[in-house]
Amino acid sequence: MSGEKEEEQTADINLEGIIEASPDEIPEPNATSDMEQSQLPTDMTEISSTTSLHKEKSGASQEKLSESFLGASQRDPEKEALRSAEKLESIKKISEILMSEAKDTEIIAYLYAEGYTDLPHDFLEGQTRKKLLHSIESATTPQKISADMLPEMMLDDFTIQLNAKGLLEIPTGVLDMKMLNYLYLNNNEIKIIPKEIRQLTGLEILSIERNRLTSLPPEIGLLQNLRTLNLRHNQLTGLPDEFSQLSELKYLLFSHNNIEKFPSALTTLRSLEVLDLSGNKVTLIENLTEMKKLNILYLNENKMKIFPKALCYLPNISKLNLSENLIQSLPKEIEELKTLKELSLSNNRLIFLPIQLFQLIQLEKMRLDCNQLESLSDKVENLQKLQDLNLSKNLFQNITDNISKCTMLERLNLSDNQFKKLPNNLYQLKYLKELHLNRNQLILLDEHIAFNKELSVLEVSENALMYIPVEIKNCTEIIKIDLSCNKLALFPMGLCALVALRHLNLSGNYISEITTEISFIKYLQYLNLSKNKLPSFSIHLCTLSRLNYLDLSYNQISSIPTNVQKMKSLRTLLLHHSKFILFPRELCALNQLKVLDLSENKIQFIPSDIKDLEELKELNLSNNNFASFPVEICQILSLQKLTICQKNGLKLKSLPEEISKLLVLKELDISYNELQEMPKSIGEIKTLVTLIANNNFFKKLPSSFSSLRNLQHLNLKGKWYAKYHREIQT
Secondary structure: OHHHHHHHHHOOOOOOOOOOOOOOHOOOOOOHHHHHHOOOOOHHHHHHHHHHHHHHHHHHHHHHHHHHHHOOOOHHHHHHHHHHHHHHHHHHHHHHHHHHOOOOOHHHHHHHOOOOOOOOOOHHHHHHHHHHHHHHHHHOOOOOOOOHHHHHHHEEOOOOOOOOOOOOOOOOOHOOOOOOEEEEEOOOOOOOOOOHHHHHOOEEEEOOOOOOOOOOHHHHOOOOOOOOOEHHHHHHHHOOOOHHOOOOOOEEEOOOOOOOOOOHHHHOOOOOOOOEEEOOOOOOOOOOOOOOOOOOOOOOOOOOOOOOOHEEEEEEEOOEEOOOOOOOOOOOHHHHHHOOOOOEOOOOHHHOOOHHHHHOOOOOOOOOOOOOOOOOHHHHOOOOOOOOOOOOOOOOOOOHHHHOOOOOEEEOOOOOOOOOOOOOOHHOOOOHHHHHHHOOOOOOOOOOHOOOOOOOOOOOOOOOOOOHHHHHHHHOOOOEOOOOOOOOOOOOOOHHHHHOOOEEOOOOOOOOOOOHHHHHHHOOEEEEEOOOOOOOOOOHHHHOOOOOOOEEEOOOOOOOOOHHHHOOOOOOOOOOOOOOOOHHHHHHHHOOOOOEEEOOOOOOOOOHHHHOOOOOOEOOOOOOOOOOOOOHHOOOOOOOOOEOOOOOOOOOOOHHHHHHHHOOOEEEOOOOOOOOOOOHHHOOOOOOOOEEOOOOOOOOOHHHHHOOOOOOOEEOOOHHHHHHHHHHHH
């Protein structure tokens, strides 16, 4: 038994050193991911405004240089023309010298000889840049930086961008640029900031996230103009005392380091407005009374067991995130956070909420999900500005009727609790736009939902609903409804009046018939009816001309109506785990289809008309009853992903040479067959990135296999694998 289990495990063979990867397929090192970017403070107008500042300063510098050469006063036109011509020729000579390897002293001597005694202070910027490039090249770096990359690094005279250059140290030339205002060194391997950083006295933004810093030099405190410091994702354990001298610092991003104690140097930074200390190991916070301008504070993903009382006395705090800590209770002093607008306490260990919390009348957003709460105080009615409330993943069985008095509420998330019914007056929330009730124990949806006329998203999946009130038709603004995994036996008629509906999920119910009125949902784009009791592909579905995604898998469907050709917008069609014996020829009329899944059926043949699916990119025909590989597939020249895994189907004995016609194929899964040879022409599919062919009987690979230079993932594991593994490696 264990041997069989071992056979089924996949084996990803590393082809590095055997087959060279194409340079086009090697991903460039990138900066922060989308997810991580979304975690940055959003109120960062100071940073985003730097682009215009760069242009101003750069333009001023160029104008000054121009005036120094050509003069700004009016002169005699003829003399001026002659003089301009002479100066133009001189400048041309100067440019030639600047492009050569001449030393600064030689350039200066030449300029004085030509009569230029009043040189602009930044004239030698070209030479400065040349020195900078030399210092970057000499910095220990695994990635060679060439001269043509310098314009990209120096965005203007005041900005250097050296992100993801593989640097192990800050180039010395950078530290010589005393006029530098903005320095970006993200995604490198830098371990030390040298003490020479003190020379950059004009620095306003320093971003050095995702490096290997373990400490900061005391000289960092001399950067008196520093406004923004980004040190995210390093290995810092603390800050030097001199850090407290950064009197102009407004934004400090210090997340995902190794800080255990709140740095005392931060407590005197009176200009600080945004502080991100998330993803550290902070357990305790003491006096913060000097941080009077602090507006946004991120302390999520730390090790705090107690809500720090010191936070309650921040006079201007508007956003506070303490999610993903170990906090068990809130202090009564929390009522002092008079200016707080957003509070996040999700993923803690709260079992009750003090009444003082509901004195924070400025609150607009409150996240209390993933705790152990059982009740919500009637005093919630005080939160008249509350727009977003998340109480999901708690232990609520009911909720106070006073929730309806939070009249500005737009988003309410009560998912993953134990609700059997909802407050009767929930309909009074006239501005409610999103209502999430997934994974509760609801057996009915109150007809009063008709009064929530602004509702745009309704999610009630994985409950025990047996019907949907027809009054839902009055919620004409709804664009998304999820009623999956309930006990609905009939298609809810009220949904057919929702003309704005775009997304409808009714999977996992007991629906056996599609009503004619579904055609009224004319803008529907996504429809999931999988895991129901549908006996056929209803002709009424063919009226949904804007439908883009349709999932009818896990039903009793065995044929397709000819009217399917009217579904011109359909791009994804899932019909796996159905009852097809023949490939439905009617599908070949869907010439805009991109994804088709007919796996887990009993199909034996593929019609030649399949070639009409000219836009098809993904095709899954796994676990069917093909006597041989359906060569007709090789006519779908647009195919990028083909899956014919026969773990539970009739095994294929061979692959045709015609498969090499699939010239844009990127992924091929032919696992769990009885193949003994690869086609000799397999190497012609040069776009192939992934080949999954485990659990076959291959004894050798064709010589053309080495032509698959884009191949990154290869799985050939099977009964023969151990014996021939060495042969593959060679």
